[in-house]
Amino acid sequence: MKPTQTMLNPTLKLKSTKGSFRKDLTAYLIISPWLLGFFGLVIGPMIASLYFSFTNYDMLSSASWVGLENYKNVLLNDPRFIQSLKVTLIFVFVSTPLKLVFALLLAMLFNTGRKGTGLFTTIYYIPSIIGGSVAIAVVWRQLFGREGAINTLFASVGLDGINWLGNPTYALTILIILVVWQFGSPLIIFLAGLRQIPVELYEAASVDGASSFTRFFRITLPMLTPVIFFNLIMQTIGAFMTFTQAFLITKGGPMDGTNFYALYLYEMAFEYLRMGYASAMAWILLLIIGVITLILFATSKYWVHYEGGDK
Incomplete structure (x- = not known):
């Protein structure tokens, strides 16, 4: 093997090593605020939460080890846990598809390139920032209160008011409506995805006589499946929290x-000071979200189409 200049000159090799070290050190210094936040505010609390989930801890006294007792009580002896999980699953599986449908419909409307679409996109994105x-939340509560704007509107046309917040079905519905209203984030992502679809595909389909309905299901939807x-x-994970x-x-x-689920977890942790119990609930929630995410990834090969024909 022919010796290189670096091999022949150890000083040059040392300088190269020092230069590489300085670059690495500079990079780590730049990202050090993120690293401190990640380990101090994410990894650290997660490890502490995992430990507390196996203890009886009320934040006022030392934690005592109870093993799997918290998990057993959550899963087998807590009907309110089952109710909170049921309500959360209904909320997730109703609000998430509705939000994505509304976001996609508006994204297609704004993708026409007409004047003013940028302004309207911004306006529709605002609820996602402040929603x-x-x-x-206070405004929403006032709107659907007994003397709120919605019941006042009903009374003006001779209809009886509805106790929106006093009926479990109605109360859950208005929360779903509030979350669906915050579709600005998926709207922006859908809009970016739509603009990546080659216009030539639509032009060729039009020449072949394809209708708008056919173009949507044969071109738009398949090419948009990675974005969907x-x-x-992301929206499923957000809805669970x-x-x-x-x-x-x-x-x-x-x-x-x-x-x-998140509300019940908060109640156990900060109202009843059952921090160990709440930590067990948090890890169960992580497991539930992980399982659902794995199911979505496993089924994606049947309906998500990537560029080049790979799934």
Whole structure:
């Protein structure tokens, strides 16, 4: 083997090593705020939560080891856990598809390239920024209160008002409507995906006499499936963690009809100070979300089409 200049000159090799070390050090210094946040605010609390899930801990006294007792009580001896999981699953499997459908329909409308679509896209994105805020939740509660704007509107046309927040079905429905209204984030992603579809495909289909309906199901939908899949994963995970709306509007009522999983977990942790029990609930939720995500990935090969024909 012919010796290189670096092999012949050890000093040059040392300088190269030092230069590489400086570059690595600079890179780590740049990302150090993120690393500190990741290990201090994510990994650290996760490890602590996993430990506390096997203990009896109330934040006022030392944690005592109880093994799998918390998990056993959550899964086998807590009917409110089953109710919160049921309500959450209904919420997730109703609100997520509705949100994606509305986002896709509006994205197709805004993809026409007409003047002013950028402004309207921004306007429709605003609810996604402020929709989870305290102010919006309070406004929503006032709208659907007994003397709220919705019942006032009904009374103006001679209809009886509805106790929206006093009926479990109605209360869950208005929370679903509120979350569906926040479709701006998937809207932006759908719009970006639509603009990546080659216009030539639509032109060729039009020449062949394909209708708008046919172009949508034969071109738009198949080529948009990777984007749909991404939005589906992200929105499903987000829906499982819904908290603010139920906490401020219904407080989990009536009759636990809107007692979402995250809300019940919060109640166990900070109202009853059962931190070990709540930690076990958190890890069960992580497992549930993980299983559903794995199912979505496993089934994606049957309906998600990537460029080049691979699935």
